[in-house]
Amino acid sequence: MNPFRRSPFVIIAAVLVYIFLYAPIVGLILYSFNASRTNVTFEGFIPAFSERVVMDGSLVKSSPCGPFHWYCDLAKNNDVAEAAGNTLKIAFVATIISTVIGTMSALALQRYNFKMKPFSQLSLYIPIVIPEIVMGIGILTLFSQVFGWANNAFNLVGDARLSLGIATVTVSHIAFMVPFVTLVVQARLQGFDKSYEEAAMDLGANEWTTFRRVTFPMILPGVMSGALLAFTLSLDDFVITFFTNGPGSTTLPIYVYGLLRRIITPQVNALSTVWILVVFLAVMALQILQNREQKPQH
Amino acid sequence: MTSEFAVEMRDVVKRFITPEGNEMAAVDHVTMQIKNGEFFSMLGSSGCGKTTSLRMVAGFEWPTEGEVYIEGKAMGHTPPFQRKVNTVFQSYALFQHLTVYQNLAFGLEMEGAGADEIKKRVGRALEMVQLTGMDRRKPKQLSGGQQQRVALARALVKTPDVLLLDEPLGALDLKLRKEMQLELKALQQQLGITFIYVTHDQEEALTMSDRIAVMSKGKVQQMGTPVEVYERPSNKFVADFIGESNFLEGKIKSISGNEASVFIPSLNAELVGMSISEGIVKGEEVNVCIRPEKIRIADKEAVNQNMFRATVTNTVYIGVDTKVFVDAHGAKLKIWEQNRISRLDPKSFYTVGQEVWLMLLPENTLVLKKD
Numbered sequence: 001m002n003p004f005r006r007s008p009f010v011i012i013a014a015v016l017v018y019i020f021l022y023a024p025i026v027g028l029i030l031y032s033f034n035a036s037r038t039n040v041t042f043e044g045f046i047p048a049f050s051e052r053v054v055m056d057g058s059l060v061k062s063s064p065c066g067p068f069h070w071y072c073d074l075a076k077n078n079d080v081a082e083a084a085g086n087t088l089k090i091a092f093v094a095t096i097i098s099t100v101i102g103t104m105s106a107l108a109l110q111r112y113n114f115k116m117k118p119f120s121q122l123s124l125y126i127p128i129v130i131p132e133i134v135m136g137i138g139i140l141t142l143f144s145q146v147f148g149w150a151n152n153a154f155n156l157v158g159d160a161r162l163s164l165g166i167a168t169v170t171v172s173h174i175a176f177m178v179p180f181v182t183l184v185v186q187a188r189l190q191g192f193d194k195s196y197e198e199a200a201m202d203l204g205a206n207e208w209t210t211f212r213r214v215t216f217p218m219i220l221p222g223v224m225s226g227a228l229l230a231f232t233l234s235l236d237d238f239v240i241t242f243f244t245n246g247p248g249s250t251t252l253p254i255y256v257y258g259l260l261r262r263i264i265t266p267q268v269n270a271l272s273t274v275w276i277l278v279v280f281l282a283v284m285a286l287q288i289l290q291n292r293e294q295k296p297q298h
Numbered sequence: 299m300t301s302e303f304a305v306e307m308r309d310v311v312k313r314f315i316t317p318e319g320n321e322m323a324a325v326d327h328v329t330m331q332i333k334n335g336e337f338f339s340m341l342g343s344s345g346c347g348k349t350t351s352l353r354m355v356a357g358f359e360w361p362t363e364g365e366v367y368i369e370g371k372a373m374g375h376t377p378p379f380q381r382k383v384n385t386v387f388q389s390y391a392l393f394q395h396l397t398v399y400q401n402l403a404f405g406l407e408m409e410g411a412g413a414d415e416i417k418k419r420v421g422r423a424l425e426m427v428q429l430t431g432m433d434r435r436k437p438k439q440l441s442g443g444q445q446q447r448v449a450l451a452r453a454l455v456k457t458p459d460v461l462l463l464d465e466p467l468g469a470l471d472l473k474l475r476k477e478m479q480l481e482l483k484a485l486q487q488q489l490g491i492t493f494i495y496v497t498h499d500q501e502e503a504l505t506m507s508d509r510i511a512v513m514s515k516g517k518v519q520q521m522g523t524p525v526e527v528y529e530r531p532s533n534k535f536v537a538d539f540i541g542e543s544n545f546l547e548g549k550i551k552s553i554s555g556n557e558a559s560v561f562i563p564s565l566n567a568e569l570v571g572m573s574i575s576e577g578i579v580k581g582e583e584v585n586v587c588i589r590p591e592k593i594r595i596a597d598k599e600a601v602n603q604n605m606f607r608a609t610v611t612n613t614v615y616i617g618v619d620t621k622v623f624v625d626a627h628g629a630k631l632k633i634w635e636q637n638r639i640s641r642l643d644p645k646s647f648y649t650v651g652q653e654v655w656l657m658l659l660p661e662n663t664l665v666l667k668k669d
Contacts, residue, residue: 199391201378204408217395
């Protein structure tokens with residue numbers, strides 16, 4: 001037997017780690033049921049269901065939704081729906097495009113030798129290591145310069161004027177997600193033997209069919225993890241989005257930040273709880289899918 | 299019209315750029331003609347150019363110089379998917395995401411075969427490699443030997459003119475490998491298609507091949523039947539690479555007709571009646587080569603000119619043979635004596651320190667040019 005397995009220190013350490021990781025989340029979820037409107041201290045659950053909201057100072061005494069008062073509050077909030085819609089739109093488009101570009105560059109870096117290869121490889125790390133705020137300012141500068149020049153050069157007026165919005169946020173997200181996708185896919189390609197592709201060609205498949213029937217299905221798990229990483233990065237990106245968004249392109253993180261600057265109500269907690277739940281279910285679904293894929297079929 | 303040769307390589311050179319930026323010829327002016335229906339092996343240690351040669355036939359590499367012909371047609375830059383050859387890979391390269399059936403069907407789908415035809419041909423191929431009933435398994439669920447058979451069936455189901463095999467048995471254990479050697483040979487004879495087989499295992503090449511090309515440093519050292527390359531190696535490399543050999547350095551003393559006498563300084567004696575190959579002249583330094591099993595040991599001198607006194611320095615009993623190591627005037631020789639009589643008495647074997655007479659018969663001895 002492993003002597004460490006019985007050691008109480010291991011158990012204590014494990015418990016501490018779990019507390020450290022999950023206590024904030026548990027607290028956050030708990031506070032989404034808080035009766036207090038100011039959300040500074042936990043004043044207990046909202047006790048009663050009633051026809052209308054009854055307030056006692058800053059305490060909610062009863063609500064048509066009972067303990068789920070803040071969730072109902074959230075559902076009525078059109079700004080949240082819009083922000084969530086923007087966030088998902090941006091995340092989907094940016095994930096698809098950055099996964100395609102990232103996968104192609106990973107394949108190129110893995111199989112071809114070219115003069116600028118060391119530089120290309122190194123340049124992948126730059127967007128990852130430089131502070132996000134620097135990149136955000138950089139992208140903003142680029143957009144305002146180019147847009148300013150284009151608006152003047154083509155005399156664009158009114159709605160035709162180029163300005164910050166969903167498109168600029170999406171493009172910026174693609175820019176910072178591509179290196180992540182490339183590195184994840186590249187790591188998965190390390191074990192990919194080129195003899196699989198040679199075998200496909202040997203059996204009569206041309207380059208495109210080889211990619212479609214052999215290469216892509218074999219690297220798909222790597223591409224999927226790259227895409228998943230990109231998707232989560234896009235969902236919760238704040239800094240770059242902050243610099244590149246414009247009117248009508250508010251995303252959830254930006255919206256939450258805006259809420260916090262005004263007044264902290266448990267609505268924020270309710271929003272975060274829903275958010276966590278959605279992400280959790282998505283990750284679970286992906287895990288189940290992957291396990292089913294790997295399970296041997298009899 | 300089909301050509302006499304299934305595959306022909308004419309003066310093929312393949313140069314690579316090494317990571318250090320130097321040019322290196324992996325295949326250096328190789329010419330080979332492989333006949334229809336032949337079991338042809340390329341034999342050599344790693345880096346000799348055998349796999350690169352095979353890959354040029356398959357179309358995975360293109361020659362830097364020279365030309366590869368398949369069925370008489372110059373291949374040029376024809377891609378692999380347009381060549382009527384199929385390959386069995388060393389790593390098998392089975393598609394892990396597909397079942398055995400789908401792996402075999404892949405090549406037929408590429409030909410545009412219909413579902414019924416695919417089913418029939420895949421079934422027949424699986425039967426041929428004795429894997430009937432395994433068609434719904436994934437490659438990972440099969441043993442190494444079974445995977446090897448799937449790889450073989452996947453290539454053969456395409457009914458290629460030429461089957462290329464790149465060390466296909468390398469990953470199998472010895473017993474299975476020996477079984478598969480005989481099976482492959484039987485299969486090749488039954489199907490009548492040309493096999494080009496790459497291996498570093500000389501026994502494998504000798505067992506299966508009609509002809510062998512012994513390769514080293516990108517060049518073909520000798521091409522011939524297994525008997526020819528073993529009994530008449532054309533140079534010291536081949537004599538040393540295939541089987542074992544004793545080499546004695548010598549000098550041609552005189553030549554009359556096809557026969558020569560060779561002076562061996564280490565024996566301080568002359569070997570007479572040696573047959574020599576063309577191009578060897580009087581006074582030339584040569585290597586005299588004799589296989590360990592072809593030296594005769596006698597207890598006393600007989601009437602023969604090519605006899606030398608020697609002292610036994612070591613003996614090793616290995617069952618089939620007894621290996622006898624001797625020292626003749628400083629020349630160290632190894633001799634394999636077959637144990638043809640069952641015996642236990644240690645005195646009936648040669649003992650260390652024993653004086654013996656060695657007989658080097660001219661017909662068992664080769665005179666080779668110095669490399």
